[in-house]
Structure formats: structure tokens, C-alpha cells
Amino acid sequence: MTPELSLTVVADVGGTNTRTALAHGGEVDAASIRRFRNAEHSGLDEVLKRFLGDAGVARCDGACVAMAGPVMDGVGRLTNLEWEMTREDLAACTGAEVVSILNDLQAQGHAMDHIAGEKQRVIIAGPEAKPHDAKLVVGCGTGFNAVPVFRTDTGRYVPPCESGHVTLPVLSDDDVSLARHVTRAHGFPGVEDVLSGRGFERCYTWASGTDTHLPSSEIMAALEAGDPVATKAARAFVTALGRVMGDLALTHLPFGGIYVIGGMARALTPYFPELGFDEAFRSKGRFSDFMDRFAVWGVEDDYAALVGCAQHIRGLMVSPAERG
Template sequence: MSENITAVLADIGGTNTRVALGHGTEVDLSSARSYRNVDYPGIDAVLRQYLSETGVAPQGCCVAVAGPVRDSAGRLTNIDWTVDREMLHEATGAHTLAVLNDLQAQGHALGHIAPENLTTLMPGKPASPQSARLVVGVGTGMNAAPVYRLGDRTLVPPAEAGHATLGLRSDEELRLLQHVSRLHESPGIEHFLSGRGFERIWNWLCVEEAIEDPKSAAEIMALMETGHPRATAAVRMFSTLLGRVCGDLALTTLPFGGIFLIGGVARHFGPHLLSHGFPEGFGDKGRFSEFMAQFPIHLLTDDYAALTGCACHLTEQLQLHD
């Protein structure tokens, strides 16, 4: 079977679903359309709508899901949708099918991202093309997944790293944890490292000053740009904690091929990470601090990376069956 089949690709977010056509590993961006999830009962209805509008009969279909995936079936975290291969076949008629966690899809895209969509934050050291890599997504939630290359095959195990426990190093951080724990039972990493997590850090700093001044993440970032001390402190705490978590994950997976930060929150923090504590948090590993300098760190800003990853994954599936 040709690996350059036409496939319909979908990236389901919490609010909208992006759909586009793929040919081999390439995504046809001129075919991309966005649909509001609230207007549809499920992804099958979205795909039927898209195919009726385009008149395409795809041979393949891959969907990236913002939620846990197991045995080719996924459930969305923020909306009551489920996705599985049988549903995709019924909606599209395609026979080459896949369901990925959205972070898995981002991992499959690595190596196919245009240079203008990658910004190197920390250069690290050169490594083999087969070296492990790591994608870290920070947006509405937080997650991370390793990316492995075995010959011509890419393996991206699913993960739910955002629900792991945050490591703490100081009395100040312990007070932050205690504050968040009063509002959320057993808070995980994404309770601190996400859009809402950033707002929680701000609110904790307000509590420390015995004031109430609730603000959105965007408002806090705007204040930081003016030199506002509390906003700057919130950015520094967030950046330091993100660096520490990325450092912990690096020691777990040894991604000598690079760490790739993705997601809307990561993108907004990108210009401020190096000057607000990320390198210090990342490298604060005692006698392994020098070891940490090996890992390159990049900011990925391609809005269609998940769709590219879907296309690449389907292509690899076809190659395996040729």
C-alpha cells in the first residue's frame, strides 16, 4: 500500500477541533478548518461535516485527543466525547486508523517541524539522531511524554505526567503547596504549571501580602511587562517550577535529543523563561547540575504540529505493513 495516502486528520482541543487533510507526512494547511466542539455531539459528527464540505473519501484517519488514550480509545478530559477506531471507520470509511493522545501526536511531529517554528532556549550538546527526546506541554493542563526512535519507527508512550506530585525545595514553595492544597485535594503538577496554575501562584502571593486582587493569566503577564513586582514574582516562581519539573523529567528519560516545550502557556512564557529562573530550576540537581547542561531545550510554536504528528504516525503504520 502506498504511504502517500490521503488522510483526514483531527486535533481535538477543549474548545475547538482542527481538521485537515494529509498526504503522506505533509499536512495540507489550505484544507484546515476549525469546528466548535459545543456544536457537535462527538468527533464522528465533526468528521462527517468536514468530509461533506470537502467531498474527500480518505483512506486514513488519525485523531489527536486532549485526554488519556488506552488501546486505541480515548476520552476527552474537558468534554463528554469518546473516540475509538470503530467510530472513525464508520464516520470516514477509512481503513488505516489511529487515536493518539494530543501530546503523543506532538511527539510524532518532531523532526518534521519547520525551523521557523522552533526557538532554541538552551543549546545543550550535540547528540545522535536516535537519541530520546521529550515533549512537555503547558497550556490548559500540563503533560509530558518521551519520544523514542527505533530504526525508522517513532514510539511515543502515552503519559499523564501533569497529575504527578510536584517536588518542593523551599519553605516558600511549601507555603504555596499548602495554599493550593486548601482549595484542591492532592494537587498535582498541573495545578501549578498551567494557565490556571499561574493564576493560583498569583493568588497565593496576594494571600502572602494579605490582600485580594484576583486577575487572569493574561492580566498578570501584562503587569509583569510593566515591572510590577508581584507579577514578576509570579512569573519567576512559575518559571523556576517549570524548570525543576523539566529537569526531573530529563533525569527520568535522558532526552539528549532535546526537550520541546509546547502549548499556549509555554509560548507566552517562552521569552521570559531564561531570565526568570527556568535555567536555575532546571539545573538545580546537586552533583548532577553539570550533567544537566547536555540537554537542549526548544520552544515549539507550530499550531499544526499535532496534525503533522498524526500524518507522520499514519505514514509509519503504512510503512510497517508494506
């Protein structure tokens, strides 16, 4: 079976839901996409067997799953659910000869060259990218992570990262105060302790100066209504996001663009101009002008991880000379 005619199964596995689909030669069959509630199943193998059985597929040529958690030595573990999958397990439950397990943001990285234009919007304009320029994918939703995407003559490479667990940058007295506040969560002021859904809620508690806790949806409603506490919380969040993304840009030099995904980033993007995202991103002292080299895009494609899985597994089925 040639890669272009291959039948593969792909899955995007989160803590609450798993999306599955069939793909042909790296192209996801949109009509085949299904969503399963994880609470109704004992593990990912059960989900995949049910999906393939319902689709009438006895075996497939390849299988690739993206998991919301760390992947090491071919073993993926969900962060917020006690599910584990090994390459051997994946081959056994799908019948596939070629298998791969990715972190969910890695899968997003493999999709970046295949996202439709209408699913992207400019946040910060930048120069036109060259074919082999590096890209950076930033995920800010339930959690936070960022991965570089390198396109070379031998294929696309998306190394795993845990960018959400580095130290939160602090510059002002307010930054120090917020860092001390979020340290209560895990004893360390990590980036994800602010830049995530739970982090947004911590920002609100900090901004209120009380123990008041609101879910992120209610904070967004208060922000839309012009509430000053919600505005202070959102400004702290957006400023931190700009600084962290600027740091990551200088670390990886993604002249091909920075692509932001995730529900929290998507919800707050309309407020970026008034809350100082651009200034926080560019404010790098003598390197501030250098930051003009990086375009920032918002991505709104709920199935990008499935596309990335399909493209990645197709790439594993071709020879190095054929990869691109």
C-alpha cells in the same frame, strides 16, 4: 494504495475547538485545514463527517485524531468536554481502513522530526543530537504533560504519559506554602495545579496573600508593567517549570533535546532568563553539570499535532522494514 499516495484525515481535538485537515503520504495539506467550534456540534464524528463532506471526500485510506485527554484501549475521552471516540467509531465516520487515536501530546511527539527550523528557538543550548537520541516534548498550556519520543530502527515510539499529575517538587519554604495553597483545588499538590493556565492564576493568588483572582492574560499584563506580585507569581511558575523539566530530563535522558510547547510556556519564555529558569533546570546537586547535555527548545507551530497525526498514520501503513 501505497502509503506515499494515501489520503488520510487528521484532527487535533481540544476542549473548545477541533482542527481538521487532509494529508497525503504523511504531509498535511495546509490549504485543507479547518477549525470547528465544538459547542456547535454533538460530537467528533459529526465534525469529521461535515469536514469530509465539505471537502468532497467520500472515504479515506487512514484517519488519526489527537484528543486532549486520556486514551486507553483505543478509546479517547476529552478531559474538558464529554466527547468520546473509539477506533470503531473513527473507522465508521471516515471510511478509513487504518485508524489511530492519540493523546494530543503524543501527536506533538510524532511531529518533532518535522517541525520547520523557523518554528523553533533555543532556550538552553546543548550538544548536537545523534539520529537515535531520545527527545522529550513538554506541553505547558491549558494543562501540563510531557512525553518521551524514541526513534528506533523499527519506527518512532511515543508512549502515553500523565506527567502533569505527579507531585509538585518542593525545596524552599515558599515552595511548601505554594504547594499547600494549590492543594485546595484537588486535595493534592499536582504539577498541573501550578504549571497550567489555571495554575498561573493560583500562583498569583498565592503571591498576593489574598483571595484576589485575575485571569492569566491580566497577570501577564501586570508582569509586563513590572508589578511585584505578578513578578513573584511568574518566578514561582518559572522555577517550578525548570525543576519539573529537569526531573523529566533525568528520568528520560532526552539527549536529542527537550521541546516545549503550549501557550503558557510561550508567553513566559521571554522572562525565563530573569526569573531563573536555567538555574532551576540545572540545579540537581552533583548531577548539575550533567544537565549541560540537554538542549531546550521552544516550539511555535500551531499545527504540529496535525503533522504528528499525519506522520503516525502513515507509519501504520508501511511495513516495519520501511519505517524510519
